[in-house]
Amino acid sequence: MSDVLLHTAGRAAHLTLNRPKALNALSHAMVRSIAEALTAWEHDPAVETVVITGAGERGLCAGGDIRSIYEDVRAGGGTVSAEFWRDEYRLNARIARYPKPYVAIMDGIVMGGGVGVSAHGSVRIATERSRIAMPETGIGFVPDVGGTYLLALAPGELGTHLALTGAQIGAADALLCGLADHCVPSDRIERLIADLADRPVHDALDGHVRPAPEGELARHREWIDACYAADTVEEIVRRLLAHGDPAAKEAAETLLTKSPTSLKVTLAAMRRARRLGPLERVLDQEYRVSCAALAAPDLVEGIRAQVIDKDRDPRWSPATLAEVTDADVDRFFAPLGERELGLAGPDTTTEAAW
Incomplete structure (x- = not known):
């Protein structure tokens, strides 16, 4: 079965990251599949909204496949990883400029590359289960996938704190930092997705959005x-x-x-x-x-x-x-x-x- 599942339901097209055992970690092939689907749907008048979700119960995406980066650097000096990032970062920019509503369901764990395929979207949905982070300094790396752009826009020095510590934040703090737009309870996500098949995004959101649980950063x-x-x-x-x-x-x-x-x-x-x-x-x-x-x-x-x-x-x-x-x-x-x-x-x- 494919690592990226594609289907349409009414007016919405759906991307499902489908590596639940690896917490939907992104591979190069997955990045290419997402890019190809976005190109096809951009030119399809029947598609009015794109929705991205993660398979399994744990989250949208834990980031890039860092084990493959380790193996690539040790075996080949990192050439394959550089090509992966080239396509991944281009995808991040593409998502940010996508001409149709791009709805990211940021339920559960959303880290590193998972932030890249969600937080640049035009409609970003957090839940009470969201755990969002850019934890790269803990593996000897630096926030990427546009993470330094997003965190630099956060109020005051909140983004600097998150970038340096790699701290995980929930829905309220994601809203405060500009990494999410709405909080929808996780038990309403399926109904929201069903409504997106028949209604424009903001009409579908009406009735599902709730106040986020209290955060930490404020x-x-x-x-x-x-x-x-x-x-x-x-x-x-x-x-x-x-x-x-x-x-x-x-x-x-x-x-x-x-x-x-x-x-x-x-x-x-x-x-x-x-x-x-x-x-x-x-x-x-x-x-x-x-x-x-x-x-x-x-x-x-x-x-x-x-x-x-x-x-x-x-x-x-x-x-x-x-x-x-x-x-x-x-x-x-x-x-x-x-x-x-x-x-x-x-x-x-x-x-x-x-």
Whole structure:
């Protein structure tokens, strides 16, 4: 059976990510299947709405297939992964610009690449079961799939907090951060999907949307904004430890378990994303960063520790924030020449970043 199930029901076309045992992790073939379906449906007058869901009970999508990235880097230097990201990021941009309503059912776990195929959509539905995150710093990587674009738009420094810590958020916090538009109880999702077959999206939503359960971030805005406004990761950690709120101390302790290089590159990427403007420019930047990560030690080590050996004890290199130099960070943003993603046109990423 296909890893992406396609069907139409009335006026709606449906994409179902269908790898439930792998929590619907995205493969290159799945990305291509989604892109092909979107092209066909864009030109089909019978299709008025596209709906994306995940098979199984656990969630929409846990992200990209990072085990395959580990194997590719070890066997072939990461060429296959770079091609996967090229198509995936182009798909993320395509979703953001799709001319028909694109309804993402963000029920359960939605992380990494799962955010990329949902949070760029025009209608994003969270539920009380939603657990949304960009957890890349924990595997020696950096938020991608337009994640730095989305998080840079969040109020204050909430996006910086989420990008650096990889914290999971629920429906209310997703609404606050601009990662979701509506909350629909999970037990009403099937009825909502049925209504989308017969009615325009906002008519179908009427009667299903409910207030989200109380979130966490709003009551922590004071220390999040104050601490994460710092210019360096070291200063962010210092402020968090000095603040006095137990949640701030916990955030600092979380940061100190992440890849030091990933933290510094993520902070730089977030700050640059705020200045870059359109999503396409940010995706071009993310592609440079992602390709650079393939040649750095922490991505393979992070995947090893979390997924391959599962010892949860990564040996980061460099091991401390102090050892990561500005030059180390700058290398992640170096132009790729002929290998640029090029969504925003020739050589616009660096110029716009400064």
